[in-house]
Amino acid sequence: MKESLYSLLELQEIDKEIDALERSKEEFPAEIGRLEGELDEARGKIDATEKNMGELESSRRLMEGELDAINADLKKHQDRLYEVKSNREYDALQAEIEALGSKKEEHETGILQSIEDHEDLTTKLTEDKDVFSDREKEIKGRIKELKSRLDSVEGDVSKWQRKRKRLEAKVEKPALSAYNRIRRMVKGGIAVVEIKKGSCGGCFRKLSPQLLVEARRINRVMRCENCGRLTVWKEELPV
Numbered sequence: 001m002k003e004s005l006y007s008l009l010e011l012q013e014i015d016k017e018i019d020a021l022e023r024s025k026e027e028f029p030a031e032i033g034r035l036e037g038e039l040d041e042a043r044g045k046i047d048a049t050e051k052n053m054g055e056l057e058s059s060r061r062l063m064e065g066e067l068d069a070i071n072a073d074l075k076k077h078q079d080r081l082y083e084v085k086s087n088r089e090y091d092a093l094q095a096e097i098e099a100l101g102s103k104k105e106e107h108e109t110g111i112l113q114s115i116e117d118h119e120d121l122t123t124k125l126t127e128d129k130d131v132f133s134d135r136e137k138e139i140k141g142r143i144k145e146l147k148s149r150l151d152s153v154e155g156d157v158s159k160w161q162r163k164r165k166r167l168e169a170k171v172e173k174p175a176l177s178a179y180n181r182i183r184r185m186v187k188g189g190i191a192v193v194e195i196k197k198g199s200c201g202g203c204f205r206k207l208s209p210q211l212l213v214e215a216r217r218i219n220r221v222m223r224c225e226n227c228g229r230l231t232v233w234k235e236e237l238p239v
């Protein structure tokens with residue numbers, strides 16, 4: 001029974017490896033998806049800034065065209081000032097010139113603002129692109145690593161399963177079936193634990209003196225009275 005129980009401890013280590021590999025089949029693709037989503041989002045922000053800059057530029061060009069027209073119009077009006085015959089005509093022309101003047105000012109302010117906004121966005125874009133390219137490198141590396149680990153998962157699982165088969169042969173049937181049964185029921189799949197300082201290594205509850213005496217003899221499968229896990233006495237082993 002002693003060898004059975006010790007082999008069960010080893011077998012459980014293998015089961016932990018297999019469980020981790022099985023989990024990675026779901027966790028790795030999920031992580032890859034998350035990382036790709038993060039990259040898409042960051043790329044989307046950069047695209048949006050670039051689009052915004054393009055719009056600023058075309059609206060500025062439009063304002064510049066309008067400003068040229070306003071300036072030409074203004075010049076025409078100013079030239080006419082020398083040709084007017086009456087005060088009324090003069091006043092009307094002056095009023096139009098004034099209106100054109102404020103329109104000109106509005107456009108000039110708008111153009112300046114647009115240039116400033118464009119410069120701010122250029123700075124922001126450069127920073128965002130730097131951050132993005134660092135993160136992109138990091139993420140692509142991680143994705144590559146996850147994919148290559150995923151590629152080898154199946155092979156690794158069968159390697160561990162072959163090992164498990166060999167070990168199973170060393171475990172007596174009742175101990176093995178108890179282990180398999182308990183493993184399905186307990187949290188974290190830990191079904192067999194070492195006794196540490198008189199306590200169960202699974203739930204850490206003190207074990208009864210009778211159980212400890214029997215466990216020490218290791219002539220049958222002992223289960224923790226509290227959590228039901230298989231307990232193995234391994235302390236004070238002869239070196």
Ligand SMILES: [Zn+2]
Pocket residue numbers: 200201202203204205224225226227228229
């Ligand atoms: Zn316990």
